[in-house]
Amino acid sequence: MRTIVLRKEDIYKGYLILVNRKYQYHEQHQELSHAGTWNGEEILLESGANRELNKLMEEIGGWDQIVPVSAWRSLEEQQEIWNQSLAESGQAFTEQYVAVPGHSEHQTGLAIDLGLKQVEIDFIRPYFPYEGICQTFRQRAVKYGLIQRYQEEKQSVTQIGHEPWHFRYVGTPHAEIMAQKGFALEEYITFLKDYCYGRNPFIFQTYQISFVKAAGGVTEIAVDDAQPYRISGNNCDGFIVTQVIGKTEAYQSPDYSGDNRVTGVNGKEDGDES
Ligand SMILES: [Zn+2]
Numbered sequence: 001m002r003t004i005v006l007r008k009e010d011i012y013k014g015y016l017i018l019v020n021r022k023y024q025y026h027e028q029h030q031e032l033s034h035a036g037t038w039n040g041e042e043i044l045l046e047s048g049a050n051r052e053l054n055k056l057m058e059e060i061g062g063w064d065q066i067v068p069v070s071a072w073r074s075l076e077e078q079q080e081i082w083n084q085s086l087a088e089s090g091q092a093f094t095e096q097y098v099a100v101p102g103h104s105e106h107q108t109g110l111a112i113d114l115g116l117k118q119v120e121i122d123f124i125r126p127y128f129p130y131e132g133i134c135q136t137f138r139q140r141a142v143k144y145g146l147i148q149r150y151q152e153e154k155q156s157v158t159q160i161g162h163e164p165w166h167f168r169y170v171g172t173p174h175a176e177i178m179a180q181k182g183f184a185l186e187e188y189i190t191f192l193k194d195y196c197y198g199r200n201p202f203i204f205q206t207y208q209i210s211f212v213k214a215a216g217g218v219t220e221i222a223v224d225d226a227q228p229y230r231i232s233g234n235n236c237d238g239f240i241v242t243q244v245i246g247k248t249e250a251y252q253s254p255d256y257s258g259d260n261r262v263t264g265v266n267g268k269e270d271g272d273e274s
Pocket of ligand 1: 106112113165166167214
């Protein structure tokens, strides 16, 4: 066992942070990597998310027909997009399709807008149809930890219009659980609060997932570090612990190799770093 000490601000990082109209993104260090180029601009995505995206693209030959249109954005960039959309398309359109600056998933580096390769590509609403290579991408995405974040039937939950082109990395197995249960990220984060760490974890395949409410000061979590695990903040009030159970040899998923987030494998843990 190992005790992970988490600071209050650690709830703002990890692959499961909920960023929406209610919960803003808290700026912090991000490890970004090159996801492509579009319109002369380099597209950057969080490194772990990018690795999984590229594996998926490789599997389906996706980059031959799909282009990355927008991924990580600074707060300033989000503000510019907001202002420009407001000026060109008006308030109703902007509120439906552009997140309020400070509240955009694009600021996390975990979201990417994708478009079918065409002569003309709309920056705000790229064409990403429910057929052909785009649909193949959509169907395979959950295996790689990616979800289509803004579904038509979840507009009242997400407060964002239907966006067939916007994908968010949440990691495995979370994307698959959300797809199976038909949850938007908001609903999934709420759902997990019923599964308390150390008491009644939610079991999915070879994972157990549970919630720890953040304490007033630091939060200490004792984890079984003989098994791969990951801890993510939820950006609201606590942490989600994902632990692999059962045999270890099958879990060489890069999801669980050490990265700069609150995560770790077999003692190689960095949750208490400053
Ligand atoms: Zn987007």
